[in-house]
Amino acid sequence: MGWPAAGIEKGKPREVTAREFNWVCGVDESGRGPLAGPVFAACVILDPxxxxxxxxxxxxxxxxxxxxxxxxxxxxxxAWAIGFASVKEIDRINILQASLLAMKRAVESLSLVPSRVLVDGNQKPRLRCPVTTIVRGDSLVPEISAASILAKTARDAEMVALHQRFPRYGFDQHKGYSTERHIAALRMHGISVVHRRSFAPVRELIGTCKN
Structure with a gap:
């Protein structure tokens, strides 16, 4: 994986005027459902x-x-930042907790401390600043929409990179989701080291690791 061990990428904050102090940060994740690959999260503070x-x-x-x-x-x-949680972390602490961990890594890597954080969905990461959850926030709140886009493009790029290592599975096409092609490849080739062993049907193929 071409990411730092801490699971973080971030942009350098732009110079801002003194009046810009109410930092509203949107947060969203990408990749809770796939059978393979890490889960990503992003946070964004938009310029008003x-x-x-x-x-x-x-x-x-x-x-x-x-x-x-x-x-x-x-x-x-x-400002913006991207974090992720690895496949091993997903299998160890479950996908929900791994998603919240990726969110926490993204937000806490920001050089600016948000005044409040708006998170898509109904689950809160543990942060040192106020957090509000918003169901369907990725459709309703621009900051969350922006975060959803950064998280999605970052994860898609990672799955394309993983396709170079594991071309049998077609990660560049389905990005690790449960498609007919992916399931057929799992049954034919067994699971790889980037498949989530805590997920069915991957769990059913434990013992058939080929990579």
Whole structure:
């Protein structure tokens, strides 16, 4: 995996004026459902004076649109960061806790301390700043929409990289999700070291690790 051991990537905060002190940070994850690969999370503090057009839930956007928005978000946000939790962590502490861990890593790597954090869904990571959960926040809150896009593009890029190591499984196409092709590859080749052993049907194939 081409990521630091701590599971963090972040942008350098831009210079801001003294009046900009109410840092609202959006947080979302990507990759809770797949059978393989890490889970990613991102956090974004948007610039209130710069409108990034087209922000929406990453799942509703085309790959090309997500990629172009990722460039804009990284260039024009006050601050952003990406964190992940590994497959081993997912299997050890479960996918929910691993998702919250990835969120925590992202937020706590920011050079700015958010005034409050808005998280998609109904589960809160343990942070030192106020946290509010918002169901369907990735569709309703621009900061969370931006975070969902960064998390999705970062995880997709990681799965494409993993495809180079494990080409039998087609990670570049399905990104580790449970598709017919993926299940067929699992049955034919067995599980790899990047498959989540705590997930069915991977769990049913324990003992058939081929990579």
């Amino acid at each position: 004076d710069y409108c990034i057009e087209g922000l929406a839930d990453s799942k509703t956007l085309s790959e090309a649109k997500r990629n172009s928005l990722t460039v804009a978000i990284k260039a024009h946000s006050i």
